[in-house]
Amino acid sequence: MVSTGAVPNLAFRRLRGQRSAGEFAAAVRRSAREIGERVACDARYIGRVESGEIRCPNYAYERVFLHMFPGMSLADLGFPPRETVRGRGARATAGASSPPVPHSDTDEESDVLRRVFMTSGTTALAAVPLSPGLGGVSAAAAAASDRHRVGEAEVSAVEKAVRRIRLLDDRHGGDGLYRGASQPLRAAYALLDSGTAAKRSTADRLHAGAGELAISVGWLAHDSGRFEDARSHYAEALATARLAGDPALEAHSFCNKSFLARDTGRPRESVRAAEAGQRAARPLGSPRLLALLALREAGGRAGLGDRSGCERAIGRARTAFGRGPCDADPEWMTFFQEAELEMLEAQCWSALGDWSRAARHADRAIRLQDPHFTRNLALYRAELTWDLARAGRAAEAATAGHRVLDLLDRVRSSRIRTMLAGATRAxxxxxxxxEVREYLERYAAVSGASA
Known part of the structure; x- marks a missing residue:
């Protein structure tokens, strides 16, 4: 038998220090909870990393490790470049007769999304998102479910797909992920259509998971400028919520519908959706959810030019946010920290034309933002660039614009690029x-636009 040639990861072993593998695994799990991630880390996993059996961690573990050791890269942790370990790049590198095929993280991550259901352990289900004939995917899933009742494995696969999309979106934005994410969504709804869940609790989780997946895929469409697709996915999630009698999913659906309406110039619809979301959310006992929905309302009211109504909604949001997190907070709200609250308020003042006030909140959002949320950091910097430019502070705006450009090789978001383009025109x-001329020249070189 040929040796696998595993090379011990001595750098990772040094980071563990005097702690036992079990103690270190517990520290990993604690760090994961701090950033809203879930990993099933134990002493055996740590041993596999240190022995070199795990050459590169999955994306959830990567985010946790980088949170544990700020300022360090995967290479500093003893891991080789991801493209030499996984995906098409690794396969190309292995071929001696041909040069490596260029392969980006986002390409590989789309592959991960397409393969996510393979973890379910059910061969028939695993084939669904990989079927070349997408038109028959629902029928294929239903036929598979006739032979295999939907249970824990399939529901867990749906929930895993949701978490994977959110993680990858935090890193890269929606442009490179949307198409790959639509296949698991079709498979999830094919399972719902089959109606073969073994238990009521399983059926409830499947409805919730499919609805959350629809919202996540809708958000990728939203972020990449596919607004009609986003509207369709959000409506699908809302219909699922109402069919299942799930107020938490209903509140989330209205939250995103409000956001989309604001972004597409329909502020009155944005307000109505946010108010509906608040009605659905009140019995859930999550002040943070009510805070976010109040900010969605504030954004719509700002779009209507209703300054006093916007200020009242912001005041409600800050009061609710100040009550702190609680166990009733939905899992999807891990992004909603103080930085996001500041950003959403900045956008309200920007819509009302109070540029300097908007810039102060955008700058505060940047200072508060966890650097692991690369997409949000780029978004906040784009907002700051716009607000400073409109406030007549051109040199400061140019500096902020440079910092957005620094992130655009890692973030693929049409929404952010559109925001930056508007700021640049200003x-x-x-x-x-x-300072402005140098920024405009760099922007032209990066974007291909005329300076």
Missing amino acids: LVPCRDAT
Whole structure:
């Protein structure tokens, strides 16, 4: 038998220090909870990493490790580059007769999304998202379910797909992920259509998981500028929520519908959706959820030019947010920390034309943001660039714009690029200033636009 050639990861072993593998695994689990991630880390997993059996961690573990050791890269932790271990890049590298095929993280992550149901342990279900004939995917899933009742494995696979999409979106934005994510969504709804869940609790989880998956895929469409697709996915999630009598899913659906309406110039609809979301959320006992929905309402009211109504909604949001997190907070709300609250308030003042006030909140959001949320950091910096440009602070806006450009090789989000393009156009009249001219030249080189 050929040796696998595993190389011990001595750097990772040094980081463990004097702690036992079990103690270190417990520290990993604690760190995961701090950032809203779930990993089933134990002493055996740590041993597999240190022995070199696990050459590169999955994305959930990567995020946790980088949170535990700020400022360190995967290489510093003793792991080889991901593209040499996984995906098409690794396979290409293995071929001696041909050069490696360029392969980005986002390409590989789309592959991960397409394979996510393979973890269910059910061959028939695993085939669903990989079927070349997408038109018959529902029938294929229903036929598979006739032979195998839907249970824990399938529901867990749906829930895993939701978490995977959210993690990858935090890293890269929606543009490169949307198409790969739609296949698991079709498979999830095919399972719902089959109606073969073994227990009521399983059926409830499947409805919730499929609805959350629809919202997650809708968000990828939203972030990548596919607004009609996003509207369809959010409506699908809302219908699922109402069919299942799930107020938590209903509140989430209305939250995203409000956000989309604001982004597509329908502020009155944004307010109505946010108010409906608040009605659904009140019995759930989550002040943070009510805070986010109040901010969605504030954004809609700002779009209507209703300054006093916007201020009242922001006040309600800050009061609710100040009550702190609780066990009733939905899992999907891990992104909603103080940085996001500041950003959403910045967008309200920006919509109302109070540019300097908006810039103060956007700058505060950047300072508070966890650097692991790369997409959000780029978004906040784009907002700051826009607000500073409109406030007449051109040199500061150019500096902020440079910092957005620093992240665009890692973030693929049409929404962020559109925001930055608007801010850049606002800076063109100030191009005689050295800082602005240098920024415009760099922006043109990166985006391919005329400076």
